[in-house]
Amino acid sequence: MSTKKNVAIIGSGNWGSAIARIVGDNVKKLPSYHDIVKIWVYEETLKDGRKLSEVINEEHENVKYLPGYKFPSNVVAVTDIVEASKDADILVFVMPHQFLERSLLPLKGKLKPGAFGVSLIKGFHIPPGGGIRLISCLINEILDITVHVLMGANLAPEVAEGKFCETTIGVRDINHMKSMKDLFQTDNFRVVVVDDADAVEVCGALKNIVGVGAGFVDGLGYGDNTKAAVIRLGLMEMIKFTEVFYPGAKLSTFFESCGVADLVTTCYGGRNRRVAEAVVKHGKSIATLEKEMLDGQRLQGPETAAEVNYMLKEKQMEARFPLFTAIHRICEQELPPSEMIDCIKVHPEHLYEPSFLQDLEEGKLEV
Numbered sequence: 538m539s540t541k542k543n544v545a546i547i548g549s550g551n552w553g554s555a556i557a558r559i560v561g562d563n564v565k566k567l568p569s570y571h572d573i574v575k576i577w578v579y580e581e582t583l584k585d586g587r588k589l590s591e592v593i594n595e596e597h598e599n600v601k602y603l604p605g606y607k608f609p610s611n612v613v614a615v616t617d618i619v620e621a622s623k624d625a626d627i628l629v630f631v632m633p634h635q636f637l638e639r640s641l642l643p644l645k646g647k648l649k650p651g652a653f654g655v656s657l658i659k660g661f662h663i664p665p666g667g668g669i670r671l672i673s674c675l676i677n678e679i680l681d682i683t684v685h686v687l688m689g690a691n692l693a694p695e696v697a698e699g700k701f702c703e704t705t706i707g708v709r710d711i712n713h714m715k716s717m718k719d720l721f722q723t724d725n726f727r728v729v730v731v732d733d734a735d736a737v738e739v740c741g742a743l744k745n746i747v748g749v750g751a752g753f754v755d756g757l758g759y760g761d762n763t764k765a766a767v768i769r770l771g772l773m774e775m776i777k778f779t780e781v782f783y784p785g786a787k788l789s790t791f792f793e794s795c796g797v798a799d800l801v802t803t804c805y806g807g808r809n810r811r812v813a814e815a816v817v818k819h820g821k822s823i824a825t826l827e828k829e830m831l832d833g834q835r836l837q838g839p840e841t842a843a844e845v846n847y848m849l850k851e852k853q854m855e856a857r858f859p860l861f862t863a864i865h866r867i868c869e870q871e872l873p874p875s876e877m878i879d880c881i882k883v884h885p886e887h888l889y890e891p892s893f894l895q896d897l898e899e900g901k902l903e904v
């Protein structure tokens with residue numbers, strides 16, 4: 538029996554397709570891996586009547602979600618998620634978080650013993666009993682496998698183009714560190730591995746809320762100083778949120794690509810920013826503009842803002858996170874975008890003592 542490992546990619550959107558190009562190329566160079574990488578495609582019929590999976594397998598290109606970039610020919614589209622996953626030793630989960638739970642249910646109990654995963658998915662899950670849960674924990678709960686996370690300043694089209702960037706992998710089992718790095722690192726996609734997976738994942742989810750806020754201020758015509766303030770206050774709320782709900786996280790993780798770098802790139806170049814700006818400029822709803830502007834790609838920021846707000850309300854903590862709260866209320870059309878700045882003018886960070894310094898002094902954050 539072959540001891541070579543199989544990799545499967547679960548999701549084939551904009552980021553799923555870009556990462557499949559990297560993984561597909563990398564496995565060909567790694568003797569301990571099988572060449573074929575199966576990629577699960579949620580089947581759809583394209584405007585010209587063709588099936589997306591068939592086009593991917595014939596033309597080696599995801600013409601809908603990553604047009605203009607070829608997959609290596611060893612990346613094979615599979616429309617049955619069980620068929621795509623059952624032989625995999627490593628599963629790369631990469632789909633909009635709103636579809637994850639129902640997509641994974643058919644896989645329950647069907648994976649290879651010893652398989653493990655890595656999640657590239659940004660967002661949270663609201664379990665039936667209340668609170669919020671990390672996406673990697675949801676995957677772990679459904680599939681009973683270890684799930685690492687990969688998050689970073691990685692706008693998919695730029696990664697596909699091979700423009701230099703960094704990423705962060707948060708590992709939950711150090712024995713998988715080498716395989717994680719081997720699978721993803723290239724000359725232009727540099728991987729830093731850390732052992733602070735919860736914080737890596739929380740950064741990836743929360744920065745999308747701030748990206749929406751950055752879009753609102755762009756739409757309102759504020760300048761770079763205002764956007765920088767939103768980015769800074771967003772970062773402070775990300776740190777505070779992690780400290781409150783995921784104690785033990787390291788402050789240093791916020792200075793990895795998954796933290797400040799992903800926050801900056803999202804606030805300048807992300808889809809969340811772009812659609813939020815258009816919401817202000819055109820007065821249409823987020824849902825309408827998401828459809829009009831993204832052709833099937835999905836925003837994570839507004840849903841993540843709602844998930845976070847659910848948690849903050851439950852814990853009566855909205856006042857401690859005025860930026861996250863204002864962005865959520867604007868997304869829900871409870872507030873006009875013009876009120877965003879008013880909401881953050883009395884931000885707790887403008888009190889005398891920066892709160893994270895207090896936290897550091899109290900030993901709540903580890904450097």
Ligand SMILES: NC(=O)C1=CN([C@@H]2O[C@H](COP(=O)(O)OP(=O)(O)OC[C@H]3O[C@@H](n4cnc5c(N)ncnc54)[C@H](O)[C@@H]3O)[C@@H](O)[C@H]2O)C=CC1
Pocket residue numbers: 548549550551552553554578579580602631632633634636640657658659660691692693694833834835836837
């Ligand atoms: N696009 C980007 O630049 C980056 C995205 N991410 C994260 O990666 C995750 C995946 O994002 P993308 O690959 O960009 O997806 P995307 O935004 O391109 O979404 C489209 C994907 O959703 C699938 N889909 C539509 N309806 C579905 C359904 N009912 N069930 C299952 N799948 C369905 C489509 O088939 C397609 O594969 C998200 O959490 C995102 O935040 C992370 C880094 C960069």
Ligand SMILES: O=C(CO)COP(=O)(O)O
Pocket residue numbers: 659689690691692693745748799802803806807808809810836837
């Ligand atoms: O997560 C991303 C970059 O790392 C992509 O952000 P957007 O979804 O806002 O494009």
